[in-house]
Amino acid sequence: MAYKKLELAADFEHTLLKNLSTINKQIKAPLFRFLRSIFTLLAIASFLYFIIGIFIWPNNLYVGLALVSLGFFAILEAYMGYFGFLSGYIKRLHFKTNNLVDFLTLDAYEEIKKYPQNIDSYNLALDLLKYPQVQLFLFRLEIDSKYLKNLLLKGGGTNINTQDLLQAALAFVISRDINHIGVINLFSVLMQKDPFLSNFLEENRIEENDLKFINDWFKQNKNGFFELRFTGGVARDWTVGYSPVLDQFSSNMAFTPLADWQDLAHKAKKEELKKSLLQNLRGNVLLIGAPGIGKRSMVIGLAKDLRDGKCPYGLAYKRILQINVADIITSGKDAAGIREIFGRVLREVLIAGDVLVYFDNLALLLGGGEALGRVNLIDLLTPYLQNPNFRIIASISDGDYDNYISRNVGLAQFFTSIGMQQPSQGENILILEGLALMYEASASIFFTYPALIRAIELSREYFWKEYLPLSAINFMQKVAQNASSGNKQVINKEEIEQAFAKITNIEVGEIKSEEKIVLSNLEQVLHKKIVDQAEPIKLLSEAIRIRRAGIKSSKKPIGSFLFLGPTGVGKTETAKALAATYFNKEESMIRFDMSEYQNREDIYRFIGDPKTMVPGKLTEAVKNNPFCVILLDEFEKANKDILNLFLQILDEGFLTDAFGAKVQFHNHLIIATSNAGSDKIQAILARGGDFNKQTVNFMNYLVREHHFTPELLNRFDKVVMFKPLGREEIYQIAQMKLAKLEKELYNLKRIKLEVEDDAVLELAKLGYNPQFGARGLERTIREKVESLVAKKIIEGNIAKNKQMIISREDIEKTKFDVPQI
Amino acid sequence: MQVITPSFFAFWYKEIPREIVFYFRILAYKLLDYFSVPIVLRTFFAPWKRDETYLQNAPLNLRMQNWLMNQVSRLIGASLRGFLLITYLLTFLIELIFLALVMIFWLFFPLVLATLFALGIYYLINGLGYGL
Numbered sequence: 001m002a003y004k005k006l007e008l009a010a011d012f013e014h015t016l017l018k019n020l021s022t023i024n025k026q027i028k029a030p031l032f033r034f035l036r037s038i039f040t041l042l043a044i045a046s047f048l049y050f051i052i053g054i055f056i057w058p059n060n061l062y063v064g065l066a067l068v069s070l071g072f073f074a075i076l077e078a079y080m081g082y083f084g085f086l087s088g089y090i091k092r093l094h095f096k097t098n099n100l101v102d103f104l105t106l107d108a109y110e111e112i113k114k115y116p117q118n119i120d121s122y123n124l125a126l127d128l129l130k131y132p133q134v135q136l137f138l139f140r141l142e143i144d145s146k147y148l149k150n151l152l153l154k155g156g157g158t159n160i161n162t163q164d165l166l167q168a169a170l171a172f173v174i175s176r177d178i179n180h181i182g183v184i185n186l187f188s189v190l191m192q193k194d195p196f197l198s199n200f201l202e203e204n205r206i207e208e209n210d211l212k213f214i215n216d217w218f219k220q221n222k223n224g225f226f227e228l229r230f231t232g233g234v235a236r237d238w239t240v241g242y243s244p245v246l247d248q249f250s251s252n253m254a255f256t257p258l259a260d261w262q263d264l265a266h267k268a269k270k271e272e273l274k275k276s277l278l279q280n281l282r283g284n285v286l287l288i289g290a291p292g293i294g295k296r297s298m299v300i301g302l303a304k305d306l307r308d309g310k311c312p313y314g315l316a317y318k319r320i321l322q323i324n325v326a327d328i329i330t331s332g333k334d335a336a337g338i339r340e341i342f343g344r345v346l347r348e349v350l351i352a353g354d355v356l357v358y359f360d361n362l363a364l365l366l367g368g369g370e371a372l373g374r375v376n377l378i379d380l381l382t383p384y385l386q387n388p389n390f391r392i393i394a395s396i397s398d399g400d401y402d403n404y405i406s407r408n409v410g411l412a413q414f415f416t417s418i419g420m421q422q423p424s425q426g427e428n429i430l431i432l433e434g435l436a437l438m439y440e441a442s443a444s445i446f447f448t449y450p451a452l453i454r455a456i457e458l459s460r461e462y463f464w465k466e467y468l469p470l471s472a473i474n475f476m477q478k479v480a481q482n483a484s485s486g487n488k489q490v491i492n493k494e495e496i497e498q499a500f501a502k503i504t505n506i507e508v509g510e511i512k513s514e515e516k517i518v519l520s521n522l523e524q525v526l527h528k529k530i531v532d533q534a535e536p537i538k539l540l541s542e543a544i545r546i547r548r549a550g551i552k553s554s555k556k557p558i559g560s561f562l563f564l565g566p567t568g569v570g571k572t573e574t575a576k577a578l579a580a581t582y583f584n585k586e587e588s589m590i591r592f593d594m595s596e597y598q599n600r601e602d603i604y605r606f607i608g609d610p611k612t613m614v615p616g617k618l619t620e621a622v623k624n625n626p627f628c629v630i631l632l633d634e635f636e637k638a639n640k641d642i643l644n645l646f647l648q649i650l651d652e653g654f655l656t657d658a659f660g661a662k663v664q665f666h667n668h669l670i671i672a673t674s675n676a677g678s679d680k681i682q683a684i685l686a687r688g689g690d691f692n693k694q695t696v697n698f699m700n701y702l703v704r705e706h707h708f709t710p711e712l713l714n715r716f717d718k719v720v721m722f723k724p725l726g727r728e729e730i731y732q733i734a735q736m737k738l739a740k741l742e743k744e745l746y747n748l749k750r751i752k753l754e755v756e757d758d759a760v761l762e763l764a765k766l767g768y769n770p771q772f773g774a775r776g777l778e779r780t781i782r783e784k785v786e787s788l789v790a791k792k793i794i795e796g797n798i799a800k801n802k803q804m805i806i807s808r809e810d811i812e813k814t815k816f817d818v819p820q821i
Numbered sequence: 822m823q824v825i826t827p828s829f830f831a832f833w834y835k836e837i838p839r840e841i842v843f844y845f846r847i848l849a850y851k852l853l854d855y856f857s858v859p860i861v862l863r864t865f866f867a868p869w870k871r872d873e874t875y876l877q878n879a880p881l882n883l884r885m886q887n888w889l890m891n892q893v894s895r896l897i898g899a900s901l902r903g904f905l906l907i908t909y910l911l912t913f914l915i916e917l918i919f920l921a922l923v924m925i926f927w928l929f930f931p932l933v934l935a936t937l938f939a940l941g942i943y944y945l946i947n948g949l950g951y952g953l
Contacts, residue, residue: 060945060947060948061944061945062948063944063948064940064941064944064945064946064947065941065945066941067937067938068941068942068945069941070937070941071934071937071938074934074937078833082829082832085836085840230859232854233855233856233860234855234856234905235856235860235861235901235902235905236860238857238864238869238870238901239864239867239870240870242870317860351871353871
């Protein structure tokens, strides 16, 4: 019906606002104010006189004065009341008016009535900028109102037809479920209509939807005091049976602390839930969806609706009780005890007669229950599901639904399933806006709109272990706590990014100067740790730079590389060095020895086992580390089915684990290493020619030999061959490793170790093996150098802060043969 | 339809009485809800707190005894509900009287005001020594 109003005409002559505006001016006039305060004082004095004075000092003069001033006071207050009435009256006008102007608030009317035909956009914008609400609105958008004002003062506004602007404003407020056009709404529409202001918005990356969502933030909560509600009253409990055990093991969801803003999402689903509960058949409801998307919040919302009587008659006077299954399991002495309590709880639901039961995770009764207390309780519940007086609402994750319900037709037939998705962007914003208002009221901090948007983006991108909006709510809570402890008052987009970096160690947002240095010199930094291998290091560095610059928006992993080459050439070291350099620490690397996953059954260890409920090693590690390097050693040795999982991971950037949860890989760098066909590399390299061509030849060889399928090889961003190391490289590695040892020794024991160059050469010679690269070197150093140092320390031959020199002779004297690996 | 601004006169004698009736109507509904009138009427003879037992295949005397107890439970329920209904009716009556008083006061308030002024002026003149 409201949309019919969009074609209305604006009539500035015949509007209630004209009258209201006149009265407003009168009551704000100094004379009226003065008279009002005088007569208020006199009225109070009269009242006191009537109460006390008339008995002590009866005097006609004072009685007369009191009565007259009381009369004047009453007249002025009645006039104020008339104004109040008219203001209230205009709020209900949208039901009956045909005049577009009647939709304006008084403030908006005062500004726009100056332009009955055409509006000068800049002048109107400047007028509106005077209102504190508009300034707050701009501040929320991270726009400096003074800066905008200065731009507008330069002049050059456009003419906009008043009627058009008002019609657009009306359409805008109707779309946001607002009844009146206030100054903020008018300003929002003006910004869209005026070419300069809309450009200005675009420069600040504010889209039409953002304007809509931010207007929601300023929407005032409706006062529900006069709403008709049927709550049941004092005799409601008289019709309810005694249920002591049920009361002990359940909680009334209507009294769960949950602010109104948490109940903003899933409105349509809540209505669907109400309808489903009223069905005769299949009146039990299963809410299917990932944890954290608001299933329980929706049920709490419904419970509050029922408490307040906002529900269909069939659900009137009911309450929703959440059964605490974990409490029942811990209270029962044994399986029989648990079953006894649970059976009693269910019986008392029927005895009470007004209860809708809610189970937060039905899987606890279906299989998880066995894992928890070795008790399967679902057989106790099943007979009740057929009873029309027994209604349950249960939530379950998609994976659990597939595993337990969809296969069990006997159970599924009693339920109506409601599939739930993550709330929309608009709903998520609305929830965070409500949350922000709550923090602002309690912690004297202030959130901007871009901050909320960034919080949602970051939560979606990195905190996907939990789902939106829960992940964003938790994140905002941490930010608010940090801000109040750090005495920060304004939380803008930048603050959100900084708080995020503090919490997760992941740098997002604008690239800082130190990070810029690391990024642009990534190759050099990595080369300090890796000898030679220029090609793979260049490729890795480029992938990281592209990602950090935000050029790539794909959901694929940051980069995926297959490192091929013989043992000990630095494949694993490269991955480690990268984790340490860019991902902040070497622990930012999840390492899997794929030779442990050679059988088909090992897939369950990798992605989780639905039977034993044991989570998968890969999926769990990735969930716990949203931003890191994943190193897959000896990739070719994994079972073919496991390798096939990587087709999806490398292509789509996600994997669904055994429990139906989506595991994201788009903030991970995947490095697989393999020494398959390493004996061939030497031969291919010996032939010479272009490195890329050599790599292609080698890949063809791997496919021919069935080490990898061509599909898998093609999914990697790049397949890189690591060259076997020569003596020169081994010598450099020996130098690096000894330098590291020298540093450690000084830090731990204050011993200044110095290994002479001849000795290093000797160590490189001893540690070199063309087949195993640098692998033997570490052991040589341990046995030749470390053991020598240890011996001298134990014998007391070396004191603190003294230098210890190791020469070639020392190395040769140490009797040790490097064993062949 | 063009909305005509309610004049002060219309505001006083038409809109406000309408509002008063509106709020009293809401109050009446709230009382109806508070005293659980719909529930009480629907379950007037229902057992108190659903406290009713069923005995099957029991001896006749036990079943009779049980039936008697159930009737007692219903009687308790009915008497309490009856008491609540009477309380509601009394409260509703008070609300109606209050409404009538408010309405009379509002409608005659201009007269009261005029009287206030008349009396006030009368006393003022008297007080100043110009006795009428």
